[in-house]
Amino acid sequence: MYKVEGIVYSKTMPENNRAFEAHAQRTKRVASQVRSFYDRKQPFRIFHGSTSSTRSQEQDRNKMISTSDFTEILKIDPEKGVAIVEPNVSMEKLVDATLPYGLVAPVIMEFKNITVGGGFSGTSGESSSFRHGVFDNIVNSIEIVLGDGDIVHASRTENSDLFHGAAGSFGTLGVVTKIEVQLVEAGNFMELEYRAISGGPEAVKTIEAYTADNNIQYLDGIMFSKTSGLIIAGRMASNPPLSRKISKYLSRSDPWFYVRAQEILNKKIPGSNGKSYTEYVPIKDYLFRFDRGAFWGGYYAFKYHFAPFNNLTRYLLDDLIHTKTMYTALHKSGLASEFIVQDIGFPYSTTPDFIDYLDDNFNLYPLWLCPLKLNSPYPLTPKGKHYQQDNQRVINIGVWGPGPRKRDDFIAANRAIEAKTKELDGLKCLYAHAYYTAPEFWDLYDKETYDSLREKYNATLLPSVFDKVTNNGPPPANTIFERLKNVRPVRGIYGALCVFWGGGLPFARVHQGLSIVLSPLLLLIFISAWTVSFGKDLLGLRNKRQGKAHVE
Incomplete structure (x- = not known):
């Protein structure tokens, strides 16, 4: 290691490599900025440019x-089986870079725009995490700018x-x-078994059985009700049998995955005279x-806007229901607080108890x-009795x-979930809303x-x-604009x-033109929705209890 102007560099940094040289300049810039905050003793935050969190985001760029x-x-190194990347590389960009080598990271989060840095810093897991652990388990090392501007490397053996x-x-x-x-060998296809x-209780037993089968590489499940669901097990395959139809999920005309899964549960499995379908x-x-x-978050977006939820509407509105777009709209609209x-x-042992709790209280x-x-060592060193052993x-x-x-x-609803989580020795993923007091959190x-x-x-x-x-975030301002926005579906x-005019959609100009053309229709929807909402309040017809989501 050597130090220049208070910044530490590694002697092994590749020379005559434009990508690494450009990276070094970016890192030096960040280190200099951090050092400036440190010298002034001024608190600061990190701005990543995008987020997959539902929490309120700091806005003061200064x-x-x-x-x-x-x-x-x-760098992609097929011989060593590693990729060296910057933290804002998205999951999709990482996959697109490694698949041509026949490689893939052992854990890939399910949303295209979750980043490598977000996965490392945010305890992210996916359906392969029952084998490989959460994302930071597949990270070999990091370069990190410390709070005084020094740049150091850290791994399981260096600054562990x-x-x-x-x-x-x-x-x-x-x-x-x-x-x-880390990277591992990738297949061309995934063979999925829906059970x-x-x-x-049966979900837990089925997960345990699949975990014991070393051929299974991916595993997750969907509960459509308290008594009905699927466990979905995957193994990589080079090519499917010629007699098998291939299912796809990324194009506008493809079904949403969870909609297809429910179709398999309701139609394919009963028709096969068994309990599984491949x-x-x-x-x-x-x-x-x-x-x-966004799993089934898009379903709620359709219902919030009084829009029909079917193949045609999903096809026409496909640009708006990818996760990156939905997160942007969620934050701009303020609906993250609802x-x-x-x-x-x-x-x-406590998973079935929490499913029962959710069914009784939230549906x-x-x-x-x-x-x-x-x-272990687990992130943030949780104190629960189940986390005192090496593996859990x-x-x-x-x-x-x-x-x-x-x-x-x-x-109150979120705090009730947090209280039940503690009672059942659970651990929250902290990317989302958390309402703990400081003593509760550090307990x-x-x-x-x-x-x-x-x-x-x-x-x-x-920040800690x-x-x-x-x-x-603070409570919404009590302005006329905010009160109008609170009428469904105005926020949405x-x-x-905001998404249309943010320029992030494909063919942005076309979408902006459509937003102008459709403005009279949006106004009509608003007036109709407001009339219905006001009428329900006036007549006392609003349902006080959240019913089960109807999945089509």
């Missing part, structure tokens, strides 16, 4: 370090406390600028099978089931759907170890993980217009 241009793949501490700390120990990711299950899917279609519609979005891991279906293997298997339950519209009721995690790392690596000017994950229309 108090932020931008890593939005750290988007390059620096920093490496393990940074994993899952949501960027609160430093600015990660480079990541080395029907009749409830939480299909073949191209590898990329499988990896990003939930990107269109939708329950939680991923929570539970020990196998939000479908639910996503994703088994995860957690390896949990089942992540994805709970996504409309919650109470009143802010106090919405917070779950090891504050002493976390704070000592922040002191050791000069990270105290960055508690401050960051509980940043749910406002969010969609």
Whole structure:
């Protein structure tokens, strides 16, 4: 290692390599900016350019370090089976770069625009995580700018406390600028076996059985009701049998994955006189099978706007229902403060209890089931009794759907979920809303170890993980505009217009023109919706209890 102007560089950095040289310049810029904040003792945050979080986002760019241009793949090394990338490389970009070599990262998150850095810092898991663990388990090393501007490398053998501490700390120990990711051999297709299950206990038993089968490489499930669901097991294949039809999920004309899964449960499996059904899917279609519609979040978007949910409307509105677009609209509209979005891991023994709790109190279906293997040291060092051993298997339950519209009721609903999570020794994924008080939060995690790392690596000017994950934004302003936006479906229309005019959609000019042409129709929808909403309130017809989501 050597130091120039307070910045530490590795002697092994490749020379005469434009990609690495450009990366070094970007890293030096960030290090210089961090050093400036450090010298002034001024708190700062990291701006990544995009987010897959539902939390409120900091807007003051003068108090932020931008890593939005750290988007390059620096090296693919097929012989070593690694990719060296910058943190804002998306999952789709990583997959597109590695598949030509016949390789893929062992864990790929299901949304195309989740980034490598987000996966490392945010404890992300996917259907292969029952084998490989969460995403930081497949990271070999990182380059990180510390809170005083020094650039260091960290791995399981070098600065190991920093490496393990940074994993899952949501960027609160430093600015990660480079990541080395493991790669494994990829097949051309995924052979998927859909197995029907009749409830939480059978789901757990089926997951345990598939886990014991070493041929299974991917595993997750969907509960469509308390007593009906699927466990979906996958193994890579070079080519499907000639007699098998190939199913695809990425194009406008393709079905949404969960809609297809329910069709298989309701029609294909009963017709096969068995409990399972097999299909073949191209590898990329499988990896990003939930990107269109954001699992089933897009279904709620259709219903919120009083729009029919069918093949034709999904085809026509395809540009608007990819995950990146939906996250943008969710934040612009403010609807993130009305939708329950939680991923929570539970020990196998308490998973059925939480499914029962959700059924009794929320009735939000479908639910996503994703088994995860957690390896110590666990991110943030949780204190629960199940996390005192070297390895722990949990089942992540994805709970996504409309919650109470009143802010106090919405917070109460989320806090009730948090309380039940603690009772059942679960662990929340902290990318979403969290409403813990400071004592409640640090009753779950090891504050002493976390704070000592922040002191050791000069990270105290960055927000703490508690401050960051509980940043749910201020109450909406009591203005006429905000009150109008609160009338369904005005918030959604406002969010969609922001997307249209943000320029991020394909053929942006065409979409902007359509937004002008369709404005009279949107106004008519608004007036009709307001009339219906006002009438329900006036006549006392509004349903007070959230019913089960109808999935078509």
